Amino acid sequence: MIFTIAIKELRALFASPLAWLVLTVIQVVLGYGFLRRLDDFLQIQPQLTQMASPPGFTELVAAPTFATAAAVLLFAVPLLAMRMIAEERRNQTLTLLMSAPVSMTEIVLGKFTGLMTFLLVIVLLVLAMPLMLASGTRLDFGLLAGLTLALLLLAAGFAAVGLYASSLTAQPMAAALLGFGMLLAMLFMGETAGDSLRARGWHLPAAFIQVFSPLKNFEPLGRGMIDSYAIVCALLLAVGFLLLTIRRLDGRRLRG
Amino acid sequence: MNPTDPALTICARGLSRSFGKHLAVKPLDLDVRRGEVVGLLGPNGAGKSTTMQMLTGNLAPGTGEIRICGIDLLESPKLAKARIGYLPETPPLYRELTVREYLELAARLHRVTKARLADAVSSAMAHCGLADVGRKLIGTLSKGYQQRVGIAQAIVHEPDVVILDEPTVGLDPNQILDIRRLIRELGNRQSVILSTHILPEVEAVCDRVQIMHHGEIVFSNTIAGLREFQSGRTMIVGLQHPPAPEALAAIPGVEQVEAEGEGRFRIRFAADCDPSAALVSAAGANNWGLQQLTPARSSLEDVFVHLTQDNPDKAGIPA
Numbered sequence A: 001m002i003f004t005i006a007i008k009e010l011r012a013l014f015a016s017p018l019a020w021l022v023l024t025v026i027q028v029v030l031g032y033g034f035l036r037r038l039d040d041f042l043q044i045q046p047q048l049t050q051m052a053s054p055p056g057f058t059e060l061v062a063a064p065t066f067a068t069a070a071a072v073l074l075f076a077v078p079l080l081a082m083r084m085i086a087e088e089r090r091n092q093t094l095t096l097l098m099s100a101p102v103s104m105t106e107i108v109l110g111k112f113t114g115l116m117t118f119l120l121v122i123v124l125l126v127l128a129m130p131l132m133l134a135s136g137t138r139l140d141f142g143l144l145a146g147l148t149l150a151l152l153l154l155a156a157g158f159a160a161v162g163l164y165a166s167s168l169t170a171q172p173m174a175a176a177l178l179g180f181g182m183l184l185a186m187l188f189m190g191e192t193a194g195d196s197l198r199a200r201g202w203h204l205p206a207a208f209i210q211v212f213s214p215l216k217n218f219e220p221l222g223r224g225m226i227d228s229y230a231i232v233c234a235l236l237l238a239v240g241f242l243l244l245t246i247r248r249l250d251g252r253r254l255r256g
Numbered sequence B: 001m002n003p004t005d006p007a008l009t010i011c012a013r014g015l016s017r018s019f020g021k022h023l024a025v026k027p028l029d030l031d032v033r034r035g036e037v038v039g040l041l042g043p044n045g046a047g048k049s050t051t052m053q054m055l056t057g058n059l060a061p062g063t064g065e066i067r068i069c070g071i072d073l074l075e076s077p078k079l080a081k082a083r084i085g086y087l088p089e090t091p092p093l094y095r096e097l098t099v100r101e102y103l104e105l106a107a108r109l110h111r112v113t114k115a116r117l118a119d120a121v122s123s124a125m126a127h128c129g130l131a132d133v134g135r136k137l138i139g140t141l142s143k144g145y146q147q148r149v150g151i152a153q154a155i156v157h158e159p160d161v162v163i164l165d166e167p168t169v170g171l172d173p174n175q176i177l178d179i180r181r182l183i184r185e186l187g188n189r190q191s192v193i194l195s196t197h198i199l200p201e202v203e204a205v206c207d208r209v210q211i212m213h214h215g216e217i218v219f220s221n222t223i224a225g226l227r228e229f230q231s232g233r234t235m236i237v238g239l240q241h242p243p244a245p246e247a248l249a250a251i252p253g254v255e256q257v258e259a260e261g262e263g264r265f266r267i268r269f270a271a272d273c274d275p276s277a278a279l280v281s282a283a284g285a286n287n288w289g290l291q292q293l294t295p296a297r298s299s300l301e302d303v304f305v306h307l308t309q310d311n312p313d314k315a316g317i318p319a
Helices: A002-015 A017-048 A057-090 A094-099 A104-132 A141-168 A172-199 A203-212 A214-222 A228-255 B048-055 B077-081 B099-109 B114-127 B143-155 B173-189 B199-205 B223-231 B245-249 B276-286 B300-308 B312-316
Strands: B008-019 B022-033 B037-041 B063-068 B084-087 B161-165 B191-196 B208-213 B216-222 B234-239 B254-261 B264-269 B290-295
Touching: A002 A017, A002 A057, A002 A104, A002 B099, A017 A057, A017 A104, A057 A094, A057 A104, A057 A141, A057 A172, A057 A214, A094 B084, A094 B099, A104 A141, A104 A228, A141 A172, A141 A214, A141 A228, A172 A203, A172 A214, A203 A214, A203 A228, A214 A228, B008 B048, B008 B191, B022 B048, B022 B191, B022 B216, B037 B048, B037 B173, B037 B199, B048 B161, B048 B191, B063 B077, B084 B143, B099 B114, B099 B143, B114 B143, B143 B161, B143 B173, B173 B191, B173 B199, B191 B199, B199 B223, B208 B223, B208 B300, B216 B223, B234 B276, B245 B254, B245 B264, B276 B290
Parallel strands: B037 B191, B037 B208, B084 B161, B161 B191
Antiparallel strands: B008 B022, B008 B063, B208 B216, B234 B264, B234 B290, B254 B264
16 A cells, blocks of 8 residues: 555656756756766876875765755655645645545554655665766775665655645645755754754763764764664654655544 | 434444533534445534544544444444445545555555455445556646545445545546445445535435534424425525514414515414415415415525524524
């Protein structure tokens, strides 16, 4: 059932020009950045060879590209997620799902899966850029795997937040702004709040607030380091907001 | 009536719902048997849609319980919902899908198995006259066709209970006839509840009618009962020298007198007491000049208006 809904969402995404536009813009922005970094890398390569243990192509070109992709997702995901629930509410099509023998959890997970599948396409396109050069340079596949996983986890968190924002209003545009606002607030507050709390010796709240620091959780994996706590935090963010979304939709049925 | 009766497809008890302080639906009972078409009639805002939303699990009831074919809707919503087909006021259509794609989605969501999927969709399309537009995008269809897609969506999984909220709204007369024929057909095999404020529709397709007003069921009877309800108990009296209405009201059996001008009065009388004879003799004795004495063949419209207008005397209406 989740799968059926996911496919429906994916079709809806690809039926709208927005999804194609987002894919194009992301590809242009990231492609341009990738080529510039590649250019820089080729220029400094002679100096790098003189170093004892020089950073490679993956670290100098691929990693920053993934970091840019993370920033682009910050804008793209709320835009992609905005219609998923808000527009169904505005067009009153949510009734089809709500009257079907499908639980609210399945509806939300279906929508999330659909969105994640689309985001997976974006991540794979990002990954394809460094992979294209595999024949010409030595790639650090471990680091690339870490970067891919980090970006997927980040996208999952963003997607859950975007879906929740979409469930709060019947106006897709308002949902996009709301989702973007929530993500931005997390970035601004989340990144520093943990440090300042830790500086005061409040380790438990600091550990908790790390759930709301998506970029902070992106970082270790992005350096090729498996920080299980960061991974758990990234998953918690996604799960937490999915639960909120389910609650929100259930509440609509109660309140009317 | 026994709530576990197997012939009962819908059994609601004490169903109510309020929005904030506003009591939209006052506690009501509703029974629908297999093979029955029940019309839920009422002016806008009477609580018809709210009731239907509750019956389909789209809105949690404030109080009460709902059983669909004996399955508690609130306790096992998935099992119960699988037996319901619902067309809401606004058909839940995805404009970017073709008719066939959309109906396949609706069938899958209602757990129609893969093996039966194509057949189920084709048969729903044939029933609703959609066979020629299967490949068209829903967004490009006319309102009438969209409404048909909405109905097809509600019956594609062959539910035991079909709930249609104003199914013929926005259709042209020919389409309305088609849809009514379809509803009648559905009613032979399944149970149908439809809401409407168009009376001929109820007359044409329903076996029973429930009239809702201000969140209450104010009338519940068969169609024949509805016709009899008032027409048998009202008459028109025409007098050349009309007295004051009070004089007419004083005649035994007369419940209510409405002056219609030019010496004509509409007189309502108690069910078991026909005051015609008393009226004739009173008219002769008082020289009122009796011109006309006819039973008022009031249309369903009159009954409806009478039941749902806000006058204080409707308190005595049997429910």
